[in-house]
Amino acid sequence: MKVVRDLGADPEFPPRISQILRREFGVCPQLSSILASGFLGFWLPFSTFLPPAAEYSFRVVKVYPHDRTAFTQGLEYRDGFLYEGTGLVGRSALRKINLETGRVVQNFDVPQPFFGEGITILNQQILQLTWQSQTGFVYDKTSLRVLRSFSYPGEGWGMTNDGKQIYMSDGSSQIRVWDPVTLKEARRIKVMDGAQPISALNELEFVRGEIFANVWQTDRIARISPADGHVLGWIDLGGLLPKEDRTGADVLNGIAYDSAGDRLFVTGKLWPKLFEIKIIPKK
Ligand SMILES: [Ca+2]
Numbered sequence: 001m002k003v004v005r006d007l008g009a010d011p012e013f014p015p016r017i018s019q020i021l022r023r024e025f026g027v028c029p030q031l032s033s034i035l036a037s038g039f040l041g042f043w044l045p046f047s048t049f050l051p052p053a054a055e056y057s058f059r060v061v062k063v064y065p066h067d068r069t070a071f072t073q074g075l076e077y078r079d080g081f082l083y084e085g086t087g088l089v090g091r092s093a094l095r096k097i098n099l100e101t102g103r104v105v106q107n108f109d110v111p112q113p114f115f116g117e118g119i120t121i122l123n124q125q126i127l128q129l130t131w132q133s134q135t136g137f138v139y140d141k142t143s144l145r146v147l148r149s150f151s152y153p154g155e156g157w158g159m160t161n162d163g164k165q166i167y168m169s170d171g172s173s174q175i176r177v178w179d180p181v182t183l184k185e186a187r188r189i190k191v192m193d194g195a196q197p198i199s200a201l202n203e204l205e206f207v208r209g210e211i212f213a214n215v216w217q218t219d220r221i222a223r224i225s226p227a228d229g230h231v232l233g234w235i236d237l238g239g240l241l242p243k244e245d246r247t248g249a250d251v252l253n254g255i256a257y258d259s260a261g262d263r264l265f266v267t268g269k270l271w272p273k274l275f276e277i278k279i280i281p282k283k
Pocket of ligand 1: 074075076159160203204205254255256
């Protein structure tokens with residue numbers, strides 16, 4: 001759609017089209033001008049519906065401790081606690097964490113050879129993906145006991161839900177939508193910013209009717225429409241983790257939303273801190 005935007009914004013566009021019509025197709029000057037104007041009239045209304053995705057920045061509300069050995073792959077908030085899924089073979093786990101202190105109050109070590117990935121909490125269960133094993137786990141939320149496993153094709157990256165459906169990322173530009181009971185794929189959402197597919201979608205969070213997605217190896221979160229996958233906006237979290245905390249830290253990854261308190265939490269892999277932030281328009 002960027003092409004459309006550029007064409008619509010280009011003052012040279014009608015002359016160019018009319019020149020092409022005259023030169024290449026031998027259309028008389030009067031008719032070529034009329035055709036070119038009509039073409040522009042066709043494109044302009046479309047271009048007005050294609051504003052660029054809005055850019056947002058952040059304001060830090062509060063800083064919490066985060067385990068800097070946790071390779072964060074999934075993060076959710078429920079009733080005063082964070083639930084975190086961590087990765088790396090031999091270091092993967094599912095944890096319940098006290099938000100204020102950062103202390104792990106319950107832990108389940110995911111056995112080798114699994115590489116833990118995204119998690120999501122639905123009703124009284126927690127689901128966890130694994131990276132390349134095509135295997136997911138269902139846990140009892142209270143005991144963190146494994147209830148069962150399930151399988152899916154391809155890779156597992158991030159996961160969230162809206163209470164009715166599960167949304168799952170696999171590192172591509174597509175988000176898979178799963179039935180919450182069968183855990184089978186119902187459809188896919190192609191994530192696009194205008195005409196540009198947005199790939200490497202990682203950790204997910206459902207926030208006020210939108211899907212928020214960390215884009216792997218960037219400081220950016222895409223705000224995605226779950227209806228059609230178009231990017232509604234970008235949150236630039238560059239500079240969130242202070243320089244003095246960056247030694248050993250990996251990329252931004254981990255979004256959790258407290259819907260009752262309207263609090264948004266973000267962290268990263270091996271980050272020593274977790275941040276409550278407010279999203280603000282970028283200046
Ligand atoms: Ca999340």
